Amino acid sequence: MVRVASFFILGSAAVSAVFGAPIRVKRQAFQLLDYADFQISDGTAGNAQAEAAAVFLDPFDGTDLATLDDQVAKDVETMRKAAEAAETDQFNGLIESASGADADALQAGKIKNKVLKLTGEVQALNIKLAKAKASGDDTSSIETKIAAEQKKLDTNIATDTKNAGAASKGVTGGASSGSSSSGSSAGSASASSDSSDSSASASASAASPSASSSSSSSSSSSSNTSSSSTASAAGSFSLQDYAAFQISDGTAGNAQAEAAAVFLDPFDGVDLATLDDSVAARPLDDVETMRKAAEAAETDKFNSQIEAASGADADALQAGKIKNKVLKLTGEVQALNIKLAKAKAAGDDTASIESKIAAEQKKLDTNIATDTKNAGAASKGVA
Known part of the structure; x- marks a missing residue:
């Protein structure tokens, strides 16, 4: 009986050896x-x-x-x-x-x-x-x-x-x-x-x-450090260095959504008129600071680097500059929208702000259209 049992044990082992371990x-x-x-x-x-x-x-x-x-x-x-x-x-x-x-x-x-x-x-x-x-x-x-x-x-x-x-x-x-x-x-x-x-x-x-x-x-x-009340006042927006929010590296074609992720989406569901500039974050000032950083990248870096470059490198920098323009102008329009909301809430005249929004939006639309035409092309940043 012992021998029979041993036979079956060995037989099972042999089957495993032949067919491999269970999957x-x-x-x-x-x-x-x-x-x-x-x-x-x-x-x-x-x-x-x-x-x-x-x-x-x-x-x-x-x-x-x-x-x-x-x-x-x-x-x-x-x-x-x-x-x-x-x-x-x-x-x-x-x-x-x-x-x-x-x-x-x-x-x-x-x-x-x-x-x-x-x-x-x-x-x-x-x-x-x-x-x-x-x-x-x-x-x-x-x-x-x-x-x-x-x-x-x-x-x-x-x-x-x-x-x-x-x-x-x-x-x-x-x-x-x-x-x-x-x-x-x-x-x-x-x-x-x-x-x-x-x-x-x-x-x-x-x-x-x-x-x-x-x-x-x-x-x-x-x-960046702030209290929960600051986060409540400014949605999920926070001040960042240009290198942390720039969108120029990668490929062209989606600048509108990428810029929105920086300047628009963080304020989703927030009444812009209620943004409190007395809190530490000062959301309006911070939007403007980041917009200026994008503008400085264009005037101080993109322009000169494009001029000095050639071929594919120049093309990629140009595509990156267009994406940066979309970023900059999205920030500009959002800053103006905050001012507009506050002016309306205060009962102030808003004609000049609305006129400026229309002008900046036109520039933004032009650059979004250019970026869309460049879809899939290499894009290079300067940060």
């Missing part, structure tokens, strides 16, 4: 959740990047994004849209009607929700990028959009970091970020990993938004 299917942990079960706004500010990563990035760790089932990509997009709807349908209205500490907490919660929404957006785009690369399709438009969305994400991560420790309030009940993370870990969607190389590549791809955000937000937060 293990790597299962990733993402699953579709209701907004209440993955929202991260309730609690305190300061850790939105990690909390959002627990929802949209960590579940895909080690997974080749190109191999994901299309339904998984749709589920990521569904959850991103739910976070966006929470902002537009709930946060904005509640913040407008609130005051004091409650308004500050809701504003901090809105910023955390923006980090959540944009992390989902970047991850959805990363999935599209991975699939497009695997199919051999052109990826330039996806990469441009990722860069624009990542810039918005970095801005909001920096604001949340500055708000660290402040009370944060969400707009729905349900599970906290901690339980949503564990809920995600219980998910059952699966994807196969072809090799250790593809897994390593996927891990880097899935983690890249988090890594990029970390480096960007740390540099932003180290150069």
